[in-house]
Amino acid sequence: MDTLSVELGSRSYPILIGAHLLARGRSEIAARIKARDVLVVSNTTVAALYAPALRAALPGRRVVEVVLPDGETHKTLDNVARILDVLVANRYGRDACVVALGGGVVGDMAGFAAACYQRGVAFVQVPTTLLAQVDSSVGGKTGVNHAAGKNLIGAFHQPAAVIADTSTLDTLPDRELRAGLAEVIKYGLICDLSFFEWLEQHIDALLARDASALAHAIRRSCELKAQIVARDEHEHGERAWLNFGHTFAHAIESATGYTSWLHGEAVGAGMLVAADMSRACGKLAATEVERIERLLARAKLPLDVRAIRAADALALMAMDKKVQAGRIRLVLLTQIGAACVTADYPDEALRATLAAHFG
Amino acid sequence: MDTLSVELGSRSYPILIGAHLLARGRSEIAARIKARDVLVVSNTTVAALYAPALRAALPGRRVVEVVLPDGETHKTLDNVARILDVLVANRYGRDACVVALGGGVVGDMAGFAAACYQRGVAFVQVPTTLLAQVDSSVGGKTGVNHAAGKNLIGAFHQPAAVIADTSTLDTLPDRELRAGLAEVIKYGLICDLSFFEWLEQHIDALLARDASALAHAIRRSCELKAQIVARDEHEHGERAWLNFGHTFAHAIESATGYTSWLHGEAVGAGMLVAADMSRACGKLAATEVERIERLLARAKLPLDVRAIRAADALALMAMDKKVQAGRIRLVLLTQIGAACVTADYPDEALRATLAAHFG
8 A cells, every 4th residue: 555645734634545445354444534423425336336345444433325426417516415415414513524435526526515514524535436546536626517617616625535445446437447547647748757658658558457557657646646736735826737638628528518528538638639739839849749649549538529619619618717817828738747827828829729629 | 994904824804994985985995806807795685775885986897796685594505506606607717706795694605605616716895784894704704504503504715805884884773783782792701801891881872873882892893803713713722712602592593493583683692591501510600690691681682582492492502513522512601701612511501501591
């Protein structure tokens, strides 16, 4: 087992990464979830697979479960209200702990409910998807979607611990594994050229679920994210790099009603558009864009967004949280391994880039 | 005009207190609300009286209004969702500012919406009731009620400024003025004997709306609250003193469906019960309890809670946010001007105190 730390002073917390952490006889779960009253938030798919193991790992506690429908379309304020209703109905106090057992959708909603219940209760992430283990469970961003845009309602609320049992990936569908790899590739692109090179060498092993390759990818992704979050918790600066590709991705997800693209898939396609926009702005060489596209394609990520109209994508991007003074700020690459945030780009470059990729 | 400061490091903010701050030609509003995009949240009563003045004070800005129904029964998650919908519909960005124009209910909901929109946007309080000017607008507690209990859902989100125009009290009904005085008396009780003595001398002037007496009461209340919040923003310690009487008050409000008691009225009655409980625990002299009751009665606050059953009050108190490990923590007085928080009291004393006051 690896233990990393997100250094946030008195709110620092560990990320535990290892196989079989939910297995009988292991003590990490009980040691990290300290409350007597525990609310496990999960979805119909994951609860059936892992809720019994989580419950067994917490003997002597009061464990209540909320099982939500599976999928990004259910990441709504109404479902957060459902979680809050269960907390209230069980008379849970400020000393209760909310545990998110599942992927990013479950983690975002459980975390937001924990942030709002009695103005904030403890919260532990037990991510069971690759995307959640490498990205969404770390860093304290919680929230829900609004009909008009992704993650428009939420809170910063750091977990007390992240417990990533890599064995849970055994039951993850291939498509979801690939979606998670998009966020892994993101870390290489924005801040670590040598990790990007490692991914070029190991992408086939990752797709084949090679355990040691997956463990390295998860650990390195969490290390990089933990460092960025520790330096810029509330996204006043470099944390925005983590949104590389996401402004385009949110437009893709929103335009398709959160049904046909997984979030990680949209991020993969969005990163290609963002890389190409970096090129159009003269920041990134065309050969680098091709190299990025090659790795995304080898990861078997869908990259064709022509079914979405460019004008629709632009309108949806205007709802992005990075809009300031009416202008969309973009995360661009200056090379593979280095990102920047800028609102200073030619509008024509954005229009041309959108037209080249979207329909 | 007086200017106080809530000292919270980089999140410090001013409290402006004075007459006619909303009047034509004054610059304080425009100087403190810096955003281009402004959402004014108010209620049907207050919007008709003061929204035009607020709008006139913000020339050249984009000002959108949300007018909610008036009253504590409307402090719900659904109404916060309404505010969020308006923010989204107007495509407001992270650089927008939410302004609460009204009493505690408006301030709590507007602040919670500001806390959640895009994980937090700026927020300015323009309190128009005595209770909001002396208490709820300062300190960053935001939230809504749940059917099962008061303020169960919310966030800590400090305003960027509090602008208390004391002239708005001219239109405040007498009953609401008296309810606000309950919170003013609270400050004397928990931490300032000489302010309590001043209130004994000036309660009739306050009820008669003497401007200089009101100004002193508001300023001193804000000073005391600002000091406590600066020392203990997230209520790990002494900030809980500010909840003196509130555990009983929330039970009174909840038992009566938030319709027959104003919050401040319930706090007045709750403080008398809490003072009597302090006596039952041997912490406070009976003569002190009588002295407290005398001032509350002179403030014309309702103190008769016999219409509520003691057993119901106890059950509702168990939902209070101060419950820890299943035990209700109480704020008690050790003398007029000094409070403590304790879970170490005889259950029999609580039962007897409830039985003596409730039905």
